[in-house]
Amino acid sequence: MNLNPAIPRDLLLSLLPELVLTGWALVLLLFVAWRHRTVWDLRIAGWLTLLALVSTAVAIWWLWWNRAGVRGVVSMIAADDFRWVADWVFVGAAALTVLISFTYLERERLLAPEYHVLLLLGTLGMMLMAAGADLIVIFLALELMSVAVYVLAGFDRRRARSAEAALKYFLLGAFASGFLLYGIALVYGATGTTNLVLIGARLSIAMRASAMLLAGLALLIVGFGFKIAAVPFHMWAPDVYDGAPTPVTAFMATGVKAAAFAALFRVMYQAFAAVPAWHDIMWWLAVITMIGGNLFALGQRSLKRMLAYSSVAHAGYLLVAVTAGGVAGTSAFLVYIVAYTLMSLGAFAVLIAKGRAGESDVTIDDLSGLAARRPWLAFALAVCMLSLLGFPGTAGFIGKWYILIAATSAGQNTLAAILVLTSVVSAGYYLPVIMAMYMKPEPIEAAHVDVCLDRWGRAAVAAVVVGLLLFGVWPNRLFDLARAAGDSVHAGGTTTAAP
């Protein structure tokens, strides 16, 4: 199905998932304006949110199935396999976040169903980021996502740390957005357009890149680097991840990061493929992010803070995929982001089961003896940790493996070596979690009695574990999808995995 955005009907069709989600968000907003007092209001809002996400996923699936694509026309909206796969990741991350939020919101007495509205709006922003084929669209989408997430970070407003996290995130986020916008302005000044395809076309005939363009490009990278928490733009991440309510942290660590990477891929490969300068920047960012993220994580005792730094380290691995580039790099990114979303969300879900009042005080030693008392939860966390570590048999291994292949076949052997070495270092903070759970006795009798998840949370954790193990031994279908999606970014949407 070839869509021509100049025709209103086609334009609406190409934005179908976003429109469905917007509709649901408005319905939900009306609902919570009317009912926002009791626990049941919160639960109904949660179920409606799940329904919204499922119907959005169906809309995405319908477009994917019909091979919808904007081909051969200059448009502000891209429609290709890359967008559909990325959208599924966002919707999946949001759905898992909703599932682990039920128990959390009720336990922490956060009886405000607006939480779910914000979650939907944040997801909408992410989807538009992956859909944007124009720098302005991407910027607007990024702001839509960010504003929703700023509020979510401060959602537990009675707790000082949550409020502090929101304020920090907002201040620094606004600062970074300024750089992004300035970068867009400079790129516009240098090329006379904000459309990615047109920028790409102009740059491919230009003899050499002007200083204005390079400055604009650098500032764009800074703006995205902030959202993906690459070192040295990561300083906010530990504090904000630590202070935000844990389901929101999980959402930020997975969805927000995935969206920023998706937009980064599209911008770099559709607009700036002809400018080699950014490869060098990405290379350095990848190196210092991998080294910094892993080494800083080693020193953490708090589980939540450790996961925050671990998410910085994983941004480094994903940057290797960006640097490697090509179809291989793009598909490796998609495979990895799926695995990463699952394993991070799983780890945060178990943290929710263990912790209380924001979880920032749960240390790794507090998990001692969990395997004896709660064998299934301990198993789930062990699988997530092994997958984060990149242990064979888990999706994390497959993801890292494909990134390594993409890097070595692109000639980036140094990056591949650093990735492997820093992964070895990461064993130093992932394995102690497993050791504590399985090899140490409970610190006090009945230390883990109140560790539990409701059935929704359990369903989410079970889905995560099954997904990690399944993709760990049978990644083929996922890889087919990712490869078709990778092709679609580079070849202008000529191939598709849909049957």
Added chain:
Amino acid sequence: MTGTTVDLIWLAPALPLLGFVLNGTLALARPTAKTLVSIIGAGVLLAAFGVAIAVFSAFTGLHAEAPVVFRYWSWIPVGTLQVDFALQVDQLSLVMLLVVTGVGSLIHLFSIGYMKDDPGYARYFAYLNLFVFFMLVLVLGASFPVMFVGWEGVGLCSYLLIGFWFSEEANANAGRKAFIMNRIGDFGFMVAMFMIFWSTGSLDFDTVFAHAPTALTAGGTAITAITLFLFLGCTGKSAQIPLYTWLPDAMAGPTPVSALIHAATMVTAGVYLVARCNLLFALAPVSSAVVAGVGALTALFAATIALKQWDIKKVLAYSTISQLGYMFLAVGTGAMTAGMFHLVTHAFFKALLFLGSGSVIFALHRAYHHTHSHEDAQDMRNMGGLARYMPWTAALMWIATLAIAGIPPFSGFLSKDEILTAAFARGSVEPIWLVFWGLSLVAALLTAFYMTRLMIYTFHGPNRTGEQEQTHLHEAPWILTGPLVVLGVLSAAGGLLNVPELYHGGEWLHHWLEPVTHPGAALRPEPPLVSGTEWMLVGVAVAVAVIGIVGAWQLLKPERLVPARTASAERGFARILRNKWYVDEIYDALIVRPLVWLSREVLWKQIDQRVIDGAAVNGAARGTRALGWANRWLQTGQVGTYVAVFVVGVLLVLWRAMS
């Protein structure tokens, strides 16, 4: 896909896997639901056996000359290496499939009675089902890597089940020993796989065997190395010299486990591997001679040790090693059918012997339990005269004993005789095989002797269990004896599978396996024998067996034995045999202790403590601490600091972009 019942082959491994998942869940969630565990545990095996029969009958209808390969999904696609998860149905894998599921079903039924009071009942059945799953992956896998998954998996299950009663340290140590010996063997298997891939460019059985005759020179270094490394894997898994020492210790596991894993199925995997790769071994005459030689030597060596063991299960363990030696002699000789035939009949009579000994141990254990005595329920000096108390077990074990000793017309006679005949015939071309034949003939004599010894000491003569205990000795319940009866019938009549032409038989197994064994046999045909010589060889073999049995009956005096606690130590040569030729001690002195010394004095104290801990780890820790300190210094929580770092980052990025 063939469009017939053969397509259901995936069910055969899937059913035990399902059993493992269900029983594993029960073991974690409700370990007391024993009835449910029994129904699932034995039920999946019986169902798998049903699938095996259905596939077998459908496959006979196909008259397939080539293996039917089912490719399910692409498993390891890396560059030129393409490994699919694929199962292969052919004549050879079907024989193994029937043996594993059939004998496995009987042993699962036996286990229901044998393990019923064990607190780890559900865990036991979960492991047992998992074992069958991996064993079926091993025999059905269509490539070396898939087979290796099964190979490693059965090793894992064996390790778990040997150490099943892990609270006793000796059992845990036995498990560890099995683990290490098998790792040495697996190293060989893996090196062989790399070399096969390197020389033929594939790891699928069909491609490898199709390319091997052109890609590898017959008798060359490459093929000899490949087959020798494969055989090193076999010596680990199938307990041959020099890696056999783990199997006697593995008797620490529950007796049905010894019957299933350490007698009937897993330990025969090496024989199956050589039979599967018969073409490769036919290309490497030197390796074939090594296989046959090691087999014959092991057969004799293990038989001598079995002469002086008192633990009933240890006798059977050494007997298993010895019989596996016969199988390797057969496949090394190129008589693949004879080897597989002995594998099948051995599965019947050795499973019967182990389960029978389990029934005896069960009875003695119960008797001692009643009187709160702590005597050894496995020591034959504490038995004697048990035929009076357990006539069924005694009669059935006699059938198995006659079979293993090689008395016609029991199954073991036909299969063992075929191996001896094949070795003798090969001797007319390559004289070294006459030596192997001689070794295995002496082993046959000893086999008849030590098995009769086991029977006399266990079931005949006066009873030495104890005055009070005798009243509590009686036959085991039907759930234990039922499987024994079925195995008894099979041990007696199993020879019908392959009655030689000498007795105007149809040699069914020989013709059945022909499509698989033909490539090897074409390269290395079996030399013919005139029927007069064959009759002479049969006469010699029967005479040897009769001499062994009668000799034992005449020489051994069970009435002179005293119970284990009052017995004195042996002297002279008997003592050397009793102590298993001191092989464990020799390995300990030559390999284990130097390794321990090396790892303690050099690797640990010097390299680990000084170099790695001192320089690398502590150095890295110091470096990390310094970085962490820098990080803490920057990670102040103050937005101002963060903005400052951010701006530094921006400047750096701008600088990289502009330069």
